[in-house]
Amino acid sequence: MATTTPAGVRAHARHGGGSEHGPMTHRQIMEALSGLLLGMFVAILSSTIVSNALPEIIGDLGGGQSAYTWVVTSTLLAMTAATPLWGKLADLYNKKALVQLALVIYVLGSMAAGLSQNAGMLIACRVVQGIGVGGLSALAQIVMAAMISPRERGRYSGYLGATFAVATVGGPLLGGVITDTDWLGWRWCFYVGVPFAVIALIVLQKTLHLPVVKRDVKVDWAGAFFISAAVSLLLVWVTFAGDKYDWLSWQTYAMVAGSVVLALVFVLVESRAAEPIIPLRLFRNRTITLSSVASMFVGVAMFSGTVFFAQYFQLARDKSPTMSGVLTIPMIGGLFVSSTVSGQLITRTGKWKAWLVGGGVLVTAGLGLLGTIRYDTPYWKTAVFMALLGLGVGMMMQNLVLSTQNQVDPSDLGAASSTVTFFRSLGGAIGVSALGAVMANRITDYARDGIAGLGPKYASLASGSGASSEIPDMDKLPAPLRTVMESAYGHGIADVFLIAAVMALLAFLITLFIKEVPLRTAGAMAQAAEEPVTAVPADAAAEIRGEARAEVGAEVGAGAPAEDPDEVSAPAVEAGTGIRVHGHVRGAEDAPVPQAAVTLISPAGRQLGRSVARPDGAYALDAPGAGSYVLIASADGFRPHASTIVVNGEPVAHDVLLSGTGGLNGTVLAGGSGDAVKDALVVVTDARGELLATGTTGERGEFGFAELVPGAVTVAVDAPGFRPRALPVEIGGTGVTRVEVALEAGARLQGVVRAPHGPLADARVTLVDAAGDVVGTATTGPDGAYAFADLDAGAYTVTASGYPPVATALTVAGDGTDGHDIELAHQEE
Template structure:
C-alpha cells in the first residue's frame, strides 16, 4: 500500500500552465513522430531500399507504443512520475537520432521500435501527471488543451513530413531530427517546474504480468499489421499468432490475479466506468486512426493532391477538434457535468464515417472539408473526457494504472483500425478493379494492376486510370462503412456510463479500491502553492 511522505502539493494556475506547457511539448513531439514518417516513406525506400520491409517502418513504433503503455504506468508508481517521464523523453530523443542516422532499413526499423517505447511513455504519463497535479473538477479545461495538441500533432505530421522531404537541404532524415529540440525543451521545463511528493511503494515488478500483457498485445499487433501483406490471412502464421495472443491473454489474467503489485490490477475491470471508458476508447481509436490514415490516400490518389495539399485539407479536422476539446473542457470545469460530451462525440464520429463513405471521385473540397470537420468535432468531444471519467472513478493508488489502461486500449484500437481498414481496402480494391475491368472490357497495362505511389497512379493510361480511381473510391466507401457499427458500439458504451460527480480535490477518491460509484462532492478550491524539490 502506498503512503505519502508529505501532503500532495497544490499548484497555482500559473504553475499548472507551466507544467502543462512541458507536457504539451512532449505530446506534440511524440504524436508528430508517429505520423510524420508517412509522407517520407517513398523517399526513404528509394534511399535505403527494402520495399518489402516498408510496412515495418510504420508498424514498429505503433507496436512498441501500444505494448509498452501499461508498463510505463506501473514503472511511474515505483520510480516516480517525473523520472519516468524524463526517461521516456530521453529514450525518444536517442531513438530519433538513431532513426535519422540509419544507413539501412534494419537500423531504421530498430530505431523506430525504440522510438515507440518513448512515445508510449510520453502519451500515457502526460495524462497521469495531469491527474496528479489537477483535481478532477478542474481537470477538464487542461485536458481539453491536451486533446487539441493530440489532434493538431496527428494531422500536422504528414504535412510537416511532406514539407521536409520537398525542401532542399533537409531531406527525410530531418523528419526524425525535427522533434528533438521540443523534446529537450520539454525535459528542461518538467525538470524545473514539476514537484511531486516522494511516495513509498512496493518496488516489486510484475515480470510475469509484463511479459504476458506485452506479449499478447505484440502478437495481436503483428497479426493485424502483417496479415494480408507479409502473409495470407488464411495461413499458418495467422493461426499461430492468434493462438499465441489468446494464450498469453489468458495467462495475463492469471498473472495479474496472483501479483501483489499488478500492472493492470484486476479490480480495474470491476470498475464499470473504467471498462466502459476502455471500450469506448478502443472504438474511438479505430475510427480516429482509420480516418486519419486513409483519408489522405483518398485525397492524394483520387483527388490528385500533393502531400502538403492533402495535409491542408485536414485543417477542418484540427479546427473542429481544437474548438470542441477546449470548449468542452471549460464547460466541464464550470458545471461538473461531462457525460453529454462523449455521447454527442460518438454520434458525430458515427456521422462522419457515414459522410466519408459517401465521397466519390468528383466530391468538392467544400464537402470533403465539412465531412472531415464533423470527425474532428466528434474526436474533440470524446477522447480526453473518457480519460477524465476513468480517472475520476479511480482511487489515487490506481490512477496511473487507470490512465495507462485507457490509453492502452485507445492505442490498441488505433493499431487495429489501421490494420483492419488496410486489409478491407486492399481486398475491396482488388475485387472492385477486377469487376470494373471485366465490365468495361479493359485489359491491364504492361505494368500490371499493382498500384504504386499517387504519382504512378495518375501516370496510368486511360481508361485504366479512371477504373482505378473509381474502384479505389468504392473500396474506401467500404472502409468507412465499417467504422459506423464501431462508432455505434462506442456510443452504447458511453451511454451506459454513470455520470459520477467530479471530485474537487485530487486527494479524495471514490472508494478504497477505486471502483466506488459515489465520489465525494467537490471541495472548495485551496490556495497554498506547491513548493519543495
C-alpha cells in the same frame, strides 16, 4: 529538501504541489504543465509528421502497402505494450524522471529512424519511438491528474487537446513541406522533433516539481512481455491474412490460438503479480471496464482517420504531401474546438457524459459519411465529414480518461489512466493493421476490375503491376490507368471508413451505459493528503506526523504543536505519543475475526489510523488526543460496523461485534416433471436493480451465492426451453437462505411459408392469442422458415402475408415444438 515522506506528500499537496501558500494558481499550474505539454507536442508530432510523407518514404525504401501499414502499426503496438508499464511505474517511481526518460527514448528512436536504409530498419526504429511516445502519452494524463482535481481537469484537458490539435495540424503540414523540399528530404521528418524534445527536457527540469513517495516495488515484466506477445501475434495474423495465406487456413488457426493462449497466460500472471501492470481488480468497476472497451473502438476510429487520409489525398486526389496536410485541417480544427470547448464547459458545469455520448454520435456520423466518398467527391463534402469526425474524437478521447480517473484511488491513478490509454492504442494498432490489410485487398480488387474494363490494351496489367501491392507512382502511369488507380484508392479507403464507422457505433452504444458520477474536487495529491499513514498494529508505531497531530488536535481540542514536514525524516512517531484505543473484533458466537480492518476517523472525516486485527481478533491504534471519534471495522464475509468512541486522557478498551453476511442457495426444477434444470442462468439483483451476483446451475440444478447483504433481493432464472421467472427473496442476516425455483416449459411454434414456386422468403408472419393480442411477428428467411418461442399453451391465430394473407387457427401444446406450415397462393381473378 525533497518531500520524500508520506507526510511530506501531504504537506506538498496541501500547498498545491508546489506553492508555499495555499492551492496552486492557474499561472502556477500552467508553468508546471509547460514542459509536459511541450513533451506531448513532441509525442504527437512524431506520430503525425510522417503521415503525409509515408507514401514517398515507403516508395523510396522499396516497401509496399504492408510496410506502409506496419510503419504506423509498429509505433502503436509499442505504445500499446508500453503504456500500462509506464502507468505502473508512475505509481511507484518519480513521475518527472519517467517523463524525462520517455523523452530520451523518443530522441534516440527518432535519430535512428532518420538513418533507416530499408523498411525493416524503419519499422524497428519506430518501435523504439513508440515506447517513448507511449510514456509521454500516459504520463501526461497521470501528472495532470496528480495535480488537478477532476472538476478542474476538464479545463486543462482542453489545453492538452489543443496541444494535440496543433501538433496534429502542424505535423502533416511540416512533414509535407520537408518532403517537398529537395534539400531537406523525408529523413528530416524524424530529426525535426529532436530539438523540441531537448527543450522539453530542460523546461521539465525547471518547472515540474512533484513529491516522491519511495517504496519497495517489483515491476511486472512478465505481464508486459505476455501482453506484447499476444497483441503482436494478433497483428501479424491480421496483416498477412488474405494476402500471404487465406483467412481460413492453418496459419490463422495457429496464430489466433497462440494469441488467445498468450492472453490467458497474461491474465494468469496479472492475477498473481504483486504489482500488476493492469490490476484486474480495476475491472470490477463498471465505468472503468466500459471506458476501456469504448476507448478501444475510439482508437480504431481516431487512428484510421489520421493514417488513411494521407493516402486518400495523395493517391486518390493527386495532391502533394504539403497540400495533403492542408486538406486535413477541417478534421483537426473540429478536434481543437471540441476538446477545448468541452473541457471548459465540463469544468463549469461538472457534467461530462453528454459530451461523451454526443462525441460518439459525431464520430459515427463522420466516419459513416466518409464511407461514401470517392476520388472525385467535391472537397467541401469531404471537409464537412472530416470536421464531424474531428468534433467527435475531441469530445470522446479526453473524457473517457477523465471518467476513469474520477473513479479510482490515488494509488491506482497511473494504472487506471494507462489502462484506458492502453486500450485506445490497442484499438488503433489492431484497427490500422486490420483496416490496412482490408484496404490493400479492396484496392487490388477495384484496380483489377477497373483495368479489365479498359479493354485488351491494358488487359495484361489486370494481374500485373497495376493491381500489385506496391504503392504506385501516379505520375508515371498513363492517363486511363491513372484514373483507374485513383478510383481504386478512393473507393478502397472509403470502405475502410465504413468499417471504422461500425466500430465507432459500438463505442457510442457502450458510452450509453457509462454511469455519470459527479467529478471530484480534489486532485490525486490532495486526496493522498487526506489519507492516513496506515499500518498501525498493536505493537507498531502510530504513523502520525507532528503536523497531522496539530491539525487533528485543533479539531478535537488537543492543540499539539506542529512541526515542519521537511524537517522530519522518519514517517512515524514513537508508540505511546497518542492515546491507545484497543480491543477485539469478534463475530458470531464470540469467535475472533482475524485480518479485520479497523479505522479511526476524526469528526472532520480525516482518517487518523488503521490497524489489521491479529489471529485472536485483537487490534490497537492511537488516537492523537482527547475527543470524540468514529471507529469503523470491516472484514470479508461481514457487514461493516461503525461506532462512536469518546477518548479522555486514558487508554480506551472497545470491542467490536461484526454480523455476518447471508448466503443464498437454491435449486432450479422443471415445473411439470420436477427434474433438475442444468446450466440455467441465475441472476440476483437488489431493490434498485443493481446486479449482486450471477451464476449457472450445476448437474442437479443447484446454485449458491455467499456474502450477500441481508435484505430483499430479486432472483431471476432463465434456461433454454423454459419461460424466464423472477421471484422476491428475503436474505437473512445469518445463515443461508434457501429457495426453490420451478420453471414452466415454454412451447415453440415453427413452420415454413410456401408459395406456388416453393418456400417464400420475406413473408411476414403474425401470431395472435385468444384475446386478440399480438404475441409476436417474424419474417421468413430464404428457406421460408419462421419460429416463435416461449409460448403459453392455448389457442392462437397465425396470419401470413406476402401473397393474399392467410389466417389459420391452431392450438399450441404446453411444451415441446409444434409444426405449422402455411401455403400461400396467387390471387384468383
